[in-house]
Amino acid sequence: MESALRVSGVRHSWPGGFTLDVPHLSLEAGESVLLLGRSGSGKSTLLSLICGTLTPAAGEVRVAGTDLTGLRPAARDRLRADRIGVIFQQFNLLPFGTVRDNITLPLRFSAQRRARSAPDEAEALCRGLDLPAGVLDMQAAHLSVGQQQRVAVARALIGAPGLVVADEPTSALDEGSQTAFLDLMFAQLARTRAALLMVSHDARLGARFDRTLRLEELTRPATLPA
């Protein structure tokens, strides 16, 4: 089975001369990886490169075997819609939509995920993520932060994408809620066998993951302008 994600020789330069250089990073199907990095170390940029909203200056980004860098922008958007679930740090949801609108939003942009999704998948995900019954028809803005993050997990997982990318999804939660959140997220990931790449600055979370990587180890020393 091909890797969920394979990044090789990727280089990205910011204006001003800072460079992100990732020689190798790969995730197998169903694998969970915690990527640790200080803030400002380029974590979010790496996620944008993986999701194809940013194109690297050099290198390859293969999602489920397809090299994003060789695709036209529209095809990259489609690949992201089909294959990747995204969870942000916070403000994940469209506040004016219902929870159901938010969870099923990826299906709107991906025929593949629509086809893979059972009619009651949103309900099942809500149950699995311990969200109260009837939450689907509530307006997203009325949910607590913890509930919103769990709705974001449901949205990332609906239609079973092979890769879930999460950008510090627990940073807005207190410690007790973090554990419960991770428990529920891992349970649902196991169900769909999606690979998880989660970035965080919190090394204590490492025990829950198959592997922990440090962005500093992964990257070549940044070439700072003289």
Place this chain on the structure above:
Amino acid sequence: MIFRLALASLGARAVTVAMTVLAIALSTALFLGVEKVRTGAKESFAGTIAGTDLIVGARTGAVQLLLYSVFRIGNPTNNITWESFQDIAARDDVAWAVPITLGDSHRQFRVMGTTPEFFERYRFRRDGRITLEEGTLNEDLFDAVIGADVARTLDYGVDTPLIIAHGIGSFSEHDNLPFRVSGVLARTGTPVDRTIIISLRGWEAIHVDWRNGAPIPGQSTPADRLRKMALPSAEITAALVGMESRLRIFQAQRDINTYREEPLLAILPGVALTELWGIVGLAERALLAVAGMVVVTALIGMMATLFASLAARRREMAIYRAMGAGPRTILLMLMLEAVVMALAGAALGLALLYAGLFALRPALDAAFGLWLPVGLPGAREWAMLGGVVLAGAIVSALPAVRAYRISLADGMQVRS
């Protein structure tokens, strides 16, 4: 679902959106209203006189003849002799000829002398006929029939006495021979409403003791003696002429215009009305252009609110992008939003127009004799509404392109 979310997004900004829609609605209502009044006025104007094939008067300009003979504006430069009128009326191809004579007034209203046939022949708005609101047509020599505006403005009714002044705005009055209102005409929306109509004989009667525009000193014929006199007309101001066949109109016009005994002018009322509207119409087109500019202003207001909303909505755009939406989808959503607002504004504007029409129609008719027909919107109205929506879409392209750029640069991240 995207459409529903776009609507929900609009709903989340309800106050701003409502204000924008209201501005578009009001400007659209104004735009359509001006057009409605414009066409209504034009039709009303064109329908001022109908059924008359030729208007004959002394030689002058076509518009001037129309102005004084039909609109009672300005003064006749000259009269035509009764013999000339008889010659025209006696033509084989002339079906009827109604003489009218003008020049006197009562208060601010013109007095017109004519024959009873005038009430039968005068038509407005295709086939509108003059009808009596109350009373009777002229029976006695000193009976006067007044138009609806005259009755309302002066608060006159049947049996009100009235003194006719010699000339217009003069101080000499025919006060020895008072008239009596015998009838009040129903509103026509034409200058007839502002006219006092007396018989041609009555006209002659009050001028028996006058020569060259001044009373003959010491001479005063009593009313009863006048009633028994023949009182033939020597001169009239103009004549309304109906032809046996429309095919003969141009021949008759040519003959009258080359009449040897006296310089005469025959005009086709429709042609002269069009010519006159061409002069008046400039203002009306300018008004429509101004109303159009108001719509453009409202749409630019919408563009401004869309621009202003972009900064607050970068998070929303980033979420859509993360879900796999391309920047083009973001662009289309922005334009969709604008089209929805413009559509809502246009629809509300149309509703406002009809509400306004129903509410103001009687007042407009009463005040200006302008009757605006309320019907389903015509092709022109739909085209104007479509234009508003299309202009909304075009105007929204700028903020939409901006959103496209932002969402392309931001991707899934929000840089501030």
